[in-house]
Amino acid sequence: MPYASFASMPCTLGRPAALLGERWTLLLLRQIFLGTRRFEDFQATMEISRSVLTDRLNVLLQEGVLKRVPYQEDGRTRHEYRLTDKGRDLYPVMMALRTWGEKWMATEEDESFHLHHRDCGGGVRAKVECTDCGAELTARDVQVTARP
Amino acid sequence: MPYASFASMPCTLGRPAALLGERWTLLLLRQIFLGTRRFEDFQATMEISRSVLTDRLNVLLQEGVLKRVPYQEDGRTRHEYRLTDKGRDLYPVMMALRTWGEKWMATEEDESFHLHHRDCGGGVRAKVECTDCGAELTARDVQVTARP
């Protein structure tokens, strides 16, 4: 199976993994969650080639993760890329990555950014929980069964 | 900046994003969390080319996400790839992807698998919470500030 055909794989973990597992896509989403919205800014901050940037933005537009929104600048109409509701729902994925990075990949030189809850000032972390009892779960607590 | 040099980017979200954002890596991790452990089985279930599989496994070994563990089969010593503690801690990332996939990418044909809490049988989902007050957070609830 060529990589591209995972887009149609019948698995709700496999399809997102294939979509976000394309080179540059996760880094692009990181920029977007940090507030970058314009083609030129993506290009400048990530040093991605323009043609690949065009391609990745188009894929995310097609998937409905991003939308193009017109805005005005010095009287001209331009467009910026913004998250849709679907895209905004990727927040837990990004936070899970960051929580993992903080625990396992942190170095002295990291100077990224702080995140805190607007209301109470607390920290932010991703976790997995049981929808019934609310317990926090690890891989060991979870049983995998084939779907009927 | 070529993609590879994000490996040294001073950001605890950027580095994991670059590592897992390499083609095949997320799909490989999915297989691993589903229980695949041997080279041949990865190759067969994902139809990845052998050389790329070798490369990705080596990267994950080097990063300490996987380890090679010897085991016996018909008297011969072989090796299998297993998650380290660091690797097992990627579980929330996978569950966040799946939670998102279930919500936004589910189709009729999906026949992947069920997950449930061993103790109480409940469902499984990823979420982001405040480390102080425990509230569930979305992107809008979180303030981003440059690190001092």
Place this chain on the structure above:
DNA sequence: GTAGCTGAGTTCGAAATACGAACGCAAGGA
């Protein structure tokens, strides 16, 4: 009007990656 600037792409030849079929190799078994 026209020359220049800017944001947002598009094009294209060269370099890096991925593909897949064939090969290598070590350890058992027939």
Place this chain on the structure above:
DNA sequence: TCCTTGCGTTCGTATTTCGAACTCAGCTAC
């Protein structure tokens, strides 16, 4: 001795990515 298995490595071809140059539309200044 030869065959099979698991696990890679090699190598020529096909696909992606790179980066510099080009395009194009809508101002702005002259």
